[in-house]
Amino acid sequence: MSSILSVQNLNKSFGNKHVLHDVSFTVEKGHIVGLVGPNGAGKSTIMKAILGLINYQSGEIKIANQTVTPASHAALSKVGALIEYPGIYPFLTGWDHLQLFADGDHQLIHIQEIISQLNMDSYIKRKTKGYSLGMKQKLGIALALVNFPDLVILDEPMNGLDPEATKDLRDLIISESQRGTTFLISSHILSELQQLASDLLIIDQGAIVQQTTMHQLLASQGKQTIMLATNDDKTARQILKKAKFKMTADPRLEVVATDDETMPQVLRTLVEADIEIMDVKRLEGNLESSLLEVLKQYRVAQKLAKEQA
Amino acid sequence: MGTLVRQEIFKLTRKKSTWISTGFLVAVEILFAILSKVYPKTFVPASTFESLYFARPIIIFYMIAATATIITMEFQFGTMKQVLYRRYSRGQILVSKWLAMLLYSVYWYILSLGVAMLLKLMLFRHQLSIHQSAGHGLSIFAQSLEVSAATFITLWLLLSLVFLLANLFTNSAAAVSVGIIGYFATNIVTQLLTMLIQKWDWTKWNPLTMLLYPQMLAHPGVYQPLLNMQAWQMLLGNVIYIALFLWAGYKVFTQRNL
Numbered sequence: 001m002s003s004i005l006s007v008q009n010l011n012k013s014f015g016n017k018h019v020l021h022d023v024s025f026t027v028e029k030g031h032i033v034g035l036v037g038p039n040g041a042g043k044s045t046i047m048k049a050i051l052g053l054i055n056y057q058s059g060e061i062k063i064a065n066q067t068v069t070p071a072s073h074a075a076l077s078k079v080g081a082l083i084e085y086p087g088i089y090p091f092l093t094g095w096d097h098l099q100l101f102a103d104g105d106h107q108l109i110h111i112q113e114i115i116s117q118l119n120m121d122s123y124i125k126r127k128t129k130g131y132s133l134g135m136k137q138k139l140g141i142a143l144a145l146v147n148f149p150d151l152v153i154l155d156e157p158m159n160g161l162d163p164e165a166t167k168d169l170r171d172l173i174i175s176e177s178q179r180g181t182t183f184l185i186s187s188h189i190l191s192e193l194q195q196l197a198s199d200l201l202i203i204d205q206g207a208i209v210q211q212t213t214m215h216q217l218l219a220s221q222g223k224q225t226i227m228l229a230t231n232d233d234k235t236a237r238q239i240l241k242k243a244k245f246k247m248t249a250d251p252r253l254e255v256v257a258t259d260d261e262t263m264p265q266v267l268r269t270l271v272e273a274d275i276e277i278m279d280v281k282r283l284e285g286n287l288e289s290s291l292l293e294v295l296k297q298y299r300v301a302q303k304l305a306k307e308q309a
Numbered sequence: 310m311g312t313l314v315r316q317e318i319f320k321l322t323r324k325k326s327t328w329i330s331t332g333f334l335v336a337v338e339i340l341f342a343i344l345s346k347v348y349p350k351t352f353v354p355a356s357t358f359e360s361l362y363f364a365r366p367i368i369i370f371y372m373i374a375a376t377a378t379i380i381t382m383e384f385q386f387g388t389m390k391q392v393l394y395r396r397y398s399r400g401q402i403l404v405s406k407w408l409a410m411l412l413y414s415v416y417w418y419i420l421s422l423g424v425a426m427l428l429k430l431m432l433f434r435h436q437l438s439i440h441q442s443a444g445h446g447l448s449i450f451a452q453s454l455e456v457s458a459a460t461f462i463t464l465w466l467l468l469s470l471v472f473l474l475a476n477l478f479t480n481s482a483a484a485v486s487v488g489i490i491g492y493f494a495t496n497i498v499t500q501l502l503t504m505l506i507q508k509w510d511w512t513k514w515n516p517l518t519m520l521l522y523p524q525m526l527a528h529p530g531v532y533q534p535l536l537n538m539q540a541w542q543m544l545l546g547n548v549i550y551i552a553l554f555l556w557a558g559y560k561v562f563t564q565r566n567l
């Protein structure tokens with residue numbers, strides 16, 4: 001196993017606000033790693049620290065075994081990134097941007113390849129002043145990929161992308177990853193991340209909650225649920241609750257399947273209560289519910305630890 | 310470093326404002342040359358030539374604006390992260406911006422001087438000899454060159470301060486206004502300054518005095534006794550302040566969180 005990125009005991013404060021607490025993790029070469037956590041958890045801050053954009057109080061960051069600090073950026077030569085929102089000069093065309101940030105002219109073919117993979121041909125020669133949000137976002141992603149990076153760091157890359165562009169991006173990330181490129185991606189669009197990431201880093205309030213693989217997380221947390229639609233969801237929900245079925249937290253009519261017997265039991269209960277069932281769906285464990293569950297457990301544990309202290 | 314400077318120059322050449330301001334500068338020079346030809350009493354050919362047909366003050370404004378924006382535009386457009394996360398160090402990035410501005414100021418000086426020479430050749434061939442004496446032993450041409458060099462240095466004193474302020478405030482309004490105020494302040498506060506210097510000699514070492522360096526060269530008899538300074542002392546003072554302001558801007562730039 002060889003890791004391309006290692007972060008050890010990273011601590012960061014803004015003034016007296018401690019934002020990152022002893023963050024440590026490693027990223028394996030060629031993997032697509034999802035960085036997930038609530039707003040303000042510290043995802044962007046971690047990424048900025050890796051890119052040498054902020055000073056931090058303590059910790060060590062290594063890319064391909066070479067230390068990165070705000071003062072020494074040599075290790076970043078093989079890194080591409082898009083942090084928070086793309087930085088774009090309105091007076092340049094998209095093409096100008098790619099040329100400006102490309103190391104050397106020999107990459108024209110590669111630039112052209114990225115442009116067509118992201119479907120940007122029709123406007124790439126226009127001034128970016130007139131670009132829409134999604135067009136800018138795509139340009140930002142293209143810029144991150146332009147120098148054949150070994151490690152790509154993307155912060156909310158699906159921001160503002162339409163479904164087609166989202167799919168184009170997913171295909172692009174997967175094809176680049178098959179060439180051996182490593183990705184660290186933060187996103188709140190968990191359904192998308194679930195299709196992409198092989199590994200997961202879950203953070204909350206500036207601390208790593210869990211480093212795991214997508215498969216493990218889904219298996220450990222991913223209970224199957226049964227989603228129903230009836231002629232009277234509200235009553236149905238009350239009836240199922242009364243019958244001691246485990247329901248998900250949403251106001252949705254969704255029952256957690258504890259075993260294979262759950263489905264027939266639920267259906268029988270509803271039929272006996274004269275509720276008409278319009279639709280039944282069995283849902284596999286998904287990243288969203290698993291993540292929320294992990295975060296809930298983590299917060300409860302944190303609270304307990306605090307109370308005991 | 311060459312790559313970085315080239316990238317900065319590339320951005321400059323792609324800005325419309327670069328070309329509009331070039332056109333404007335040339336137009337102003339032509340205008341003042343014609344005025345000087347038509348009304349030689351009001352616009353004395355020797356002195357309009359010396360000011361490069363009014364190009365010199367315009368260049369100062371251009372450079373103040375360009376220096377402020379070369380830093381602040383990166384913050385304004387959110388491109389600073391993109392510029393900085395690459396393999397180059399922050400010091401290299403900032404120095405490349407200094408060098409780009411140095412080249413840019415050289416561009417303006419060469420352009421304005423070239424246009425002025427051309428205009429002189431076309432319009433004043435028989436009226437004005439640049440070898441004619443400007444007093445104190447220098448020809449008009451030599452004097453014009455010397456004053457140009459001195460304005461170039463004091464321009465950089467202003468620009469180093471503008472660099473510092475642009476880095477501090479990441480906002481060009483503040484940096485540009487201080488630069489322009491600095492430019493006008495020298496003329497306004499000269500009297501106050503000379504009073505101070507007559508009372509306490511050491512106050513002559515403040516940066517505002519240094520901005521009077523071109524005037525000192527143009528009229529040494531007037532300024533030398535007022536400021537208690539020699540030309541070489543002012544040159545040295547300029548260089549020291551430029552280094553100081555650039556260094557402070559560098560510190561601010563390298564410490565910033567993005």
Ligand SMILES: Nc1ncnc2c1ncn2[C@@H]1O[C@H](COP(=O)(O)OP(=O)(O)OP(=O)(O)O)[C@@H](O)[C@H]1O
Pocket residue numbers: 014017019037038039040041042043044045046566
């Ligand atoms: N420049 C700054 N000054 C002060 N506090 C900051 C600064 N940047 C970030 N923070 C704080 O650091 C914490 C982490 O912010 P960060 O942007 O890393 O969160 P995030 O996980 O990326 O959130 P989001 O999902 O909303 O993008 C937040 O509490 C935020 O308020």
Ligand SMILES: [Mg+2]
Pocket residue numbers: 043044045084155
């Ligand atoms: Mg963020």
